[in-house]
Amino acid sequence: MASGVALTASGCGLLGGSDDSGSTGGGSGLEKPKIKVSIMPTIDVAPFHLAVQNGYFQQEGLEVEAVNAASGGASLQKLLAGEVDIAYGSYTPFFIAKSKSNADIKFISDASSAGPKSTEVVALPNGPVKSVHDLAGKKIAITAADTICDTLTKSVMRDNGVDYSGVKWVPIGFPQIGAAVKRGDVDAGFLTEPFITQSAKADGTVEIIDAATGGTKDFPTAGYASLGKFASGSQKTVAAFQRAMLKATKESADRSKIEPLLVKFSKVDQDIAALTKLLTFQSTLDARRLQRVPDLLQQFQSIPAKIDVATMIVPQASAS
Known part of the structure; x- marks a missing residue:
């Protein structure tokens, strides 16, 4: 991302803010205005x-x-x-x-x-992963263990009868995952928007699975x-x-x-x-x-x- 913000744990897309985002309300009887x-x-x-x-x-x-x-x-x-x-x-x-x-x-x-296609596992179209069945035993980039990233991915793999026990989960910040897939550092990566769209444009990655399907729909x-x-x-x-x-x-x-x-x-x-x-x-x-x-x-x-x-x-x- 142009902003250079690196996420190190689960989140859904990049949207930063400034510390100066307060208002100047008068309290209106609130315990802590x-x-x-x-x-x-x-x-x-x-x-x-x-x-x-x-x-x-x-x-x-x-x-x-x-x-x-x-x-x-x-x-x-x-x-x-x-x-x-x-x-x-x-x-x-x-x-x-x-x-x-x-x-x-x-x-x-x-x-x-x-939402549909807002969380995906992506890979290169000519790489070793072309479907959910190819994910078993592969290196998959996620932001961190025990986050939405690996939880949703495991669920979709399980729904499709794919063993996730041998997957090597590789921690990488969302902005760097697409490039890591392109370099071959990992076989696939979990992304959310707008990183999905940006990675497709910059790194040529394609959807392998929509992580919000089956047991994880909505x-x-x-x-x-x-x-x-x-x-x-x-x-x-x-x-x-x-x-x-x-x-x-x-x-x-x-x-x-x-x-x-x-x-x-x-x-x-x-x-x-x-x-x-x-x-x-x-x-x-x-x-x-x-x-x-x-x-x-x-x-x-x-x-x-x-x-x-x-x-x-x-x-x-x-x-x-």
């Missing part, structure tokens, strides 16, 4: 940027400071360390932290689910979380954040509102932005839908026991 939110440079946060740009947080009396995180893991660590009040990230690290350290994580707002990918202490002690603040995000998420259904953000924050060309396959933007959390994530992680032994998602979701605010 000024909050910090860690975000990643991903397409999923487009509604967040719209909420900032259009003053939706400000209308709720909320001042938001965006704190950039290089990865989902880094965003989670900022939350656990008390550096931010709310953290955006893919769901996988949140559930793994819950299972391994019993972290008191509460989900505030949804962000996205995988799979929940990312959301916003806080610690339980903040969620229970700042209920009005949480509701204000949810209402602003709900309004911005509805607006994000208009693609013309998203493409300028890709150009502005991702530094991609307009033609790449126009061709990019978008994720499905979400805001309101649904326990049954989100339960799919820890259930799949348990199947792949990424977490040791079942997690009841309903206990991790805070009440969802309706539009004001």
Whole structure:
């Protein structure tokens, strides 16, 4: 990417932000009218940027400071360390932290689910991998282990009767995966948009599998979380954040509102932005839908026991 941002853990596309993204609301009786939110440079946060740009947080009396995180893991660590009040990230690290350290994580707002052809495993058309059946025992680039990247890939391989136990998962940042495939450093790579479109143009890669198919169709990918202490002690603040995000998420259904953000924050060309396959933007959390994530992680032994998602979701605010 022209911006040179390297992602080191799961995320869906490149969409950065600046730390100067707050508003100047007066509080309106909120327990904490000024909050910090860690975000990643991903397409999923487009509604967040719209909420900032259009003053939706400000209308709720909320001042938001965006704190950039290089990865989902880094965003989670900022939350656990008390550096931010709310953290955006893919769901996988949140559930793994819950299972391994019993972290008191509460989900505030949804962000996205995988749309058709927005998450793919790609390879060279004349390379050793031409179908999902060729992936067994190969080197596949992912951002990190136990992320959306390898979780979705394993699921599609399993759905097609392909053994994933011998795969060598190679950690590489999203912006470098296409080039690694082209050089032959890996046999295939997991990509999200806009990297899929950009890699096809720059490196000549082609789709091997759409990772949002079969058991992972419309799979929940990312959301916003806080610690339980903040969620229970700042209920009005949480509701204000949810209402602003709900309004911005509805607006994000208009693609013309998203493409300028890709150009502005991702530094991609307009033609790449126009061709990019978008994720499905979400805001309101649904326990049954989100339960799919820890259930799949348990199947792949990424977490040791079942997690009841309903206990991790805070009440969802309706539009004001």
